[in-house]
Amino acid sequence: MPTQTILDQEITFDDEGFMTDHTQWSPELAHELAKANGIDALNDRHFLVLDYMRKTFIETGSGPTIRRLTKQSGVPTKELYALFPGAPAKKAALIAGIKKPVGCI
Amino acid sequence: MKPSAIKKVSIVVSKGSLDGVYPGLIMANGARMEGIEANLFFTFFGLYSVLKDYQDKIRIATVGNPAMRVPTAKGFPLPTLLGALPGMSAFATKMMMKEMDNLDIPPVGEFIEMISDAGGKLYACKATVDMFHLESSDFVEQVDSIITVGDFYDMSAGGEIIFT
Numbered sequence: 369m370p371t372q373t374i375l376d377q378e379i380t381f382d383d384e385g386f387m388t389d390h391t392q393w394s395p396e397l398a399h400e401l402a403k404a405n406g407i408d409a410l411n412d413r414h415f416l417v418l419d420y421m422r423k424t425f426i427e428t429g430s431g432p433t434i435r436r437l438t439k440q441s442g443v444p445t446k447e448l449y450a451l452f453p454g455a456p457a458k459k460a461a462l463i464a465g466i467k468k469p470v471g472c473i
Numbered sequence: 474m475k476p477s478a479i480k481k482v483s484i485v486v487s488k489g490s491l492d493g494v495y496p497g498l499i500m501a502n503g504a505r506m507e508g509i510e511a512n513l514f515f516t517f518f519g520l521y522s523v524l525k526d527y528q529d530k531i532r533i534a535t536v537g538n539p540a541m542r543v544p545t546a547k548g549f550p551l552p553t554l555l556g557a558l559p560g561m562s563a564f565a566t567k568m569m570m571k572e573m574d575n576l577d578i579p580p581v582g583e584f585i586e587m588i589s590d591a592g593g594k595l596y597a598c599k600a601t602v603d604m605f606h607l608e609s610s611d612f613v614e615q616v617d618s619i620i621t622v623g624d625f626y627d628m629s630a631g632g633e634i635i636f637t
Contacts, residue, residue, distance in 0.1 A: 433577040434506060435587065445590035454508035472503055473577045 374400050386461060386468045390425060393465030401463045407452070410463075414451055417443050418464040425466040431457065433473045481510040481632030483625065488637070489518025491533040491566060495573075497637040498522070498584045505591035510632065513588065514625050515616075516598035520605065523595060523616050528581045532566040541565070582613070589615035594628075596620045 371380045375396060380388045387393065387401075398418060402410050410418075420441040424432040431437075434457050438445050452459040457469045482504050486497035497513065504511040521527045535541060535556035542548040543565075555561065570580065579587060589595060597612055597619045609619060620628075 434591075435577045435579055445587055449505075449591055455506060457506055471576070472499055473579075 382467075384468055387465040388467075390422065390465045393422070397465065398463050401465070405459055405462050406454075407459075407463070413443060413447065414463075416441050417448065417451060417460050421460055421464040421466060425464070430471070431461050431464075431466050431469040433457075433469075433471055435473055479504075479509055479633055481512075481629075483512040483514060483629035483632055483634050485514045485516060485625075485634070485636045486519035486522060487517045489521040489531065491531050491569065493637070494519065494522045494531055494581060495578070497635075498581070498588065499578070500635060500637075501593050502584065502588050502591065505588065505593050511588070511593040512625075512628055512632075513593060513595045514598060514620075515596070516601050520597060520601055520607070522581050523585060523597060523612050524607070525611060525613055528585065528613065531581050532562045533569055535561045535565050544568075585613060585615050596625070596628075598622070598625075 370383070371378055373379070377392065377397070379392050379397070382388050395415070398415075399410055402408075402414070407414070417437065420437060421431050424430075424436075432440070434445070434448065437443070437457070437460075438448055443451070448456045448460075452463075461467065461469050482500070484497045484501050484504075486494060488494065497519070501511045501513050515523050521531060533541075535551060536553055538556070539550070541551045541556065543551045578584070585595065595616050597607075597616050599619050599621045602608070602619050609616075612619075
């Protein structure tokens with residue numbers, strides 16, 4: 369498994385770049401992960417999404433669907449796609465330090 | 474060499490049953506989730522997915538569907554005569570929608586909104602609109618425009634076309 373030293377911390381990733389241990393995550397680390405994934409700065413709205421994703425992951429073992437994410441986090445679909453351009457669920461999972469989302473919705 | 478990634482899909486939804494509509498919507502939404510450009514083209518009975526007042530009345534066919542089993546997917550085949558009883562289609566639809574809701578698959582109206590908000594583009598087929606005597610005001614606001622098959626090929630250029 370690839371490891372990388374970020375902010376003096378040894379972080380392990382899977383082959384697709386998702387963190388394998390979510391307990392290594394911190395908001396400071398999120399900023400670094402965001403930069404590596406093409407997002408220059410994270411704001412409060414990004415963190416609203418990241419926090420909800422982490423909460424769901426810790427509770428259920430997998431990230432939320434986009435539908436649940438938008439309904440429960442209060443960040444609507446349009447904004448979600450603007451905050452995490454390209455593939456929002458994947459990108460948000462990468463930055464939230466959780467596993468790749470499974471599911472088709 | 475790794476094959477190049479799909480960048481754009483144009484999906485034709487031509488059927489108006491629940492199982493005719495959902496696969497196209499799931500594929501379009503899934504494309505947007507992966508950052509793939511998505512166009513949806515509704516034609517023939519598929520148009521009902523974007524018709525105001527009708528889009529959330531889409532049902533599953535309980536007659537003429539030899540794969541239909543009850544009460545679960547591994548149950549016994551539903552006899553045609555039972556499937557034809559009044560209310561059977563509505564009942565089967567309700568059961569299936571419940572299962573879909575558990576998986577966070579939204580009702581058609583909400584799904585169309587979600588795809589549109591995600592940046593998917595939706596179009597209605599001109600030939601069917603004329604044939605069914607419909608006009609643009611009959612469609613939900615997410616429908617971008619009524620287009621010809623020629624327009625459809627134009628906007629599908631450089632991408633994959635999927636017919637459902």
